Amino acid sequence: MDTYAQVLMVAIPFFILLIIIEAFYSWRIGKLSYNGMDTISSLSSGTTNTLKSVLKLSVVIVSYAWFVDKVALTEIKITWLVWLLSFIAIDFASYWSHRLNHSINIFWNQHIVHHSSEEFNLACALRQPISNIIGYGFIFLLPAALLGLPAKVIAVIAPIHLFMQFWYHTVHIPKLGWLEYLIVTPSQHRVHHAINDIYIDKNLSAIFCVWDRIFGTFQEELDEEPCVYGVKKPVITWNPIKINWMHMWQITKDAWRTKNWKDKFRVWFMPTGWRPEDVSIQYPITYEKDPHAQVKYAPASSKSLKNWSWFQYVFSTLLMIHMLTQIDKIGFPYLFVYGGFLFVLIYSYSSLMDHETKAVWIEIGKSIMGLSIIISTGSWFYLEEMLPGANLLMALYFLVSPVVVYYLSKQTAAVKVSDLSVGR
Incomplete structure (x- = not known):
């Protein structure tokens, strides 16, 4: 290993x-x-x-x-x-x-x-x-x-x-x-x-x-100034893959939109948060200036959605541990296939956590990818050797998970409508 x-x-x-x-x-x-x-x-x-x-x-x-x-x-x-x-x-x-x-x-x-x-x-x-x-x-x-x-x-x-x-x-x-x-x-x-x-x-x-x-960068924690955590412009998502690239996407949009050719280059290397003047005027970014007044991101989620999200996380972790234990046997390029699948799995369940309407389609794509791996290779990366019946269990998971996500998506949509109806 x-x-x-x-x-x-x-x-x-x-x-x-x-x-x-x-x-x-x-x-x-x-x-x-x-x-x-x-x-x-x-x-x-x-x-x-x-x-x-x-x-x-x-x-x-x-x-x-x-x-x-x-x-x-x-x-x-x-x-x-x-x-x-x-x-x-x-x-x-x-x-x-x-x-x-x-x-x-x-x-x-x-x-x-x-x-x-x-x-x-x-x-x-x-x-x-x-x-x-x-x-x-x-x-x-x-x-x-x-x-x-x-x-x-x-x-x-x-x-x-x-x-x-x-x-x-x-x-x-x-x-x-x-x-x-x-x-x-x-x-x-x-x-x-x-x-x-x-x-x-x-x-x-x-x-x-x-x-x-x-x-000169030391600052003591002050009793009169309780810490508020996060980033100035909240990410407003649970999806870790999105968070990794959202600032890059913002810089890319600013570089594309600015009319100043000098700014198209220097926006990448200016101090954090700097934006071209013309872009900041035409496409302003608003956020709560008072950190103590900032509302945490917490979309209403049913107990079923929370339980499913925890199941998906635990499932992805167990698969990752399996990949680590079998890393020499799996070898390249199948390690990239396994890793790629896990990235898709995480993107899928975190999209559902964010109540995204496309979460169902992402889940279907993930399940098709998983079934294709089993059909084309005849196993789930040697998991059958460790757990008899693993291929059948994995196939069953790929067939059931889109149905569960579809149900939870409908449930989430109903919650949103309920919130709007009472003026929340």
Whole structure:
């Protein structure tokens, strides 16, 4: 099995267990920090990010291994000090990469998904991008490369550094005294995810908060200014795939619509949120200026729809785990077929969560795709070997799911009409 896939097989159950514990705790103390549909959206975003990573759906401009080989000023042996320096170097690079994402229009597109939740919880931490298809991290690792920090050390520390950022996505841990001056804490990261004007683009560090204090981006959480989460212009969707590309789509439309040829180019590289003057006048974007008055996205959903959405998420997760366990046996190009199917599955059920009228057609297309895989290959990616009768069960699912989605779509439409009739 691929090494990264092995790590994920351990990390995924661990993260989900902690999310369940936090959700139960928040319910137990009467301070619920979870919304069911939002949680499904967050977890599904984590699934898409995992699929992207496993399928290696990105292009690395220059690998760190090549970079360090070309620019290293010295060659050093691996010691405990090298491991420590490598961790600090990655944290430094993470700060500047993160700051770039918050500063430039085109780079914000790959980060908006992480900020898109209007809740703040451990599930929110899993809202990771699939739109970061160009790897340029080597640029910020220049200090590490100059020192000659070994590529294999960087490769080991990088995922550890990423996973260490999970724990502080919570509203249930208060300020941590002297630790607030050393590491990034939940309090500091609550500020980072908040859309209050005083908190915007603050606390960009990953592990050590010293970078924010040195480079002027630190902001303490204020008792008199409660954090409001999300993005200034709400995404208004549970679909993680849409969220990944909506800012890019907005920039593309602005570049097309503007009459100023200079603006057609610079709109991509201007500060986040900048729009050409003629476009902003003709096609204004309105949003609630007061974050405390912002209404969270929460379309009315029946219990049946919520239960079906959870079933679909759990089903997609089990299929992804199956793909990871059989990754060597499935091989290419069928891994792309499997991964592609899972992307369609997630897009389908999240479209239904958004009450989209086309959700039924997407579900039908997904089921046709699934049945075609079984018919053309004779199995569902070797699942029959692990679970006798799996092919029949999968085929039955593909036949039944469009019927269920059709019923839920009709139910949702009836709810909308009911809301309108009472003037909601």
